[in-house]
Amino acid sequence: MKHSELFSRILIIIGILLVLAVPFAAQAIGAQGVIEIHARMAESGGWTPSTIQGKAGVPLHLRLTSDDVMHSFAIGQSDTPAVDVLPGQMSELTLTFDKPGTYTYYCTRWCGPNHWRMRGTIEVTGNDSGSPQPGTPPLYVTLNLDIDAAHPASVTPGGIPEAQRGAQFAALLPNRTLSPDYYRSHSPAQAFQDLRVDQSLASLNNSDLWDLVAYLWQSNSTSEGLAEGQRLFAQNCAACHGETAGGNGVFAGDIKALAGKTPANFSDPSTMLGASPALLQGKILRGGMGTGMPSWGPILTDQQIWNVISYLYTFQFNGNTADAGK
Numbered sequence: 001m002k003h004s005e006l007f008s009r010i011l012i013i014i015g016i017l018l019v020l021a022v023p024f025a026a027q028a029i030g031a032q033g034v035i036e037i038h039a040r041m042a043e044s045g046g047w048t049p050s051t052i053q054g055k056a057g058v059p060l061h062l063r064l065t066s067d068d069v070m071h072s073f074a075i076g077q078s079d080t081p082a083v084d085v086l087p088g089q090m091s092e093l094t095l096t097f098d099k100p101g102t103y104t105y106y107c108t109r110w111c112g113p114n115h116w117r118m119r120g121t122i123e124v125t126g127n128d129s130g131s132p133q134p135g136t137p138p139l140y141v142t143l144n145l146d147i148d149a150a151h152p153a154s155v156t157p158g159g160i161p162e163a164q165r166g167a168q169f170a171a172l173l174p175n176r177t178l179s180p181d182y183y184r185s186h187s188p189a190q191a192f193q194d195l196r197v198d199q200s201l202a203s204l205n206n207s208d209l210w211d212l213v214a215y216l217w218q219s220n221s222t223s224e225g226l227a228e229g230q231r232l233f234a235q236n237c238a239a240c241h242g243e244t245a246g247g248n249g250v251f252a253g254d255i256k257a258l259a260g261k262t263p264a265n266f267s268d269p270s271t272m273l274g275a276s277p278a279l280l281q282g283k284i285l286r287g288g289m290g291t292g293m294p295s296w297g298p299i300l301t302d303q304q305i306w307n308v309i310s311y312l313y314t315f316q317f318n319g320n321t322a323d324a325g326k
């Protein structure tokens with residue numbers, strides 16, 4: 001046997017050993033907890049499994065594949081990038097959760113009108129048996145708002161209020177209106193009526209006063225926040241509510257047929273100016289409970305929800321845009 005021949009045989013044997021070793025190694029990892037997750041459209045079952053157990057600080061190895069169309073896997077309230085989940089392919093992902101809690105995973109690809117129902121949960125338990133901290137209740141609960149009631153605006157402006165014009169009257173705003181709490185707990189129409197009876201603003205006509213309300217709303221948002229709100233809206237809301245928020249997204253018809261309700265039209269002053277940020281937050285956090293409006297509480301962070309809300313008001317006021325200040 002020539003030297004080179006021996007060498008190539010050894011190589012082949014090593015090669016065969018490797019081929020044998022790979023499934024072996026995979027199995028060994030499997031024993032330690034590689035979890036295989038299959039994605040299917042919500043109508044055909046969504047995620048399998050739809051509940052996963054984990055331990056805080058212990059890496060969770062996931063292998064993801066799709067049994068039908070292209071999906072994507074993301075974890076709510078986190079900045080872990082979404083992973084594509086493709087038919088006939090395995091995507092690997094390792095997650096480590098620092099804190100115990102219930103985390104939601106969801107699909108970020110619009111695979112159909114029930115797409116948003118593709119959600120599952122990861123129950124992460126901790127080593128410390130300390131009881132979970134009770135969180136502060138959301139503002140709509142504290143304010144005791146009925147978020148399911150109709151909320152027509154009691155007054156509406158003659159045209160679209162201009163935040164930039166309103167800025168010239170900013171110094172006249174009473175101090176009590178300057179806190180974020182004031183903005184969050186008042187609809188623009190309520191703020192208008194409240195300011196209308198304030199002596200310090202008696203010199204302004206109604207149109208000026210609406211401009212001042214637009215300014216007050218703008219001063220409670222930042223251009224970065226609005227830009228994030230716009231991005232989140234395009235990704236999560238536009239398919240139902242429409243690119244320009246008219247309530248006419250590509251799935252609006254399907255949602256109407258499925259749940260009987262049309263997605264809200266955020267460009268309509270007669271309802272949007274009657275909605276406070278707290279009310280909108282309640283609807284977004286909790287969802288419509290059967291109206292076709294999903295619940296976003298497990299998916300978006302508090303700050304992201306406030307940013308989407310600032311963005312929703314840009315359809316009511318001029319000068320309140322995501323590129324203001326650029």
Ligand code: HEC
Binds near residue numbers: 113116237264281294
């Ligand atoms: C699958 C379709 C769908 C998606 C996606 C969706 N919505 Fe809705 N939304 C609806 C429907 C239908 C309604 C009307 C029924 C209701 O109020 O519950 C609604 C109502 C609302 C309301 C209540 C408005 C009011 O005046 O009371 C808010 C606020 C809202 N959506 C925000 C959002 C935001 C923000 C997103 C994205 C993060 C979003 N929605 C995504 C279908 C959807």
Ligand SMILES: [Cu+2]
Binds near residue numbers: 070072112118
């Ligand atoms: Cu999907």
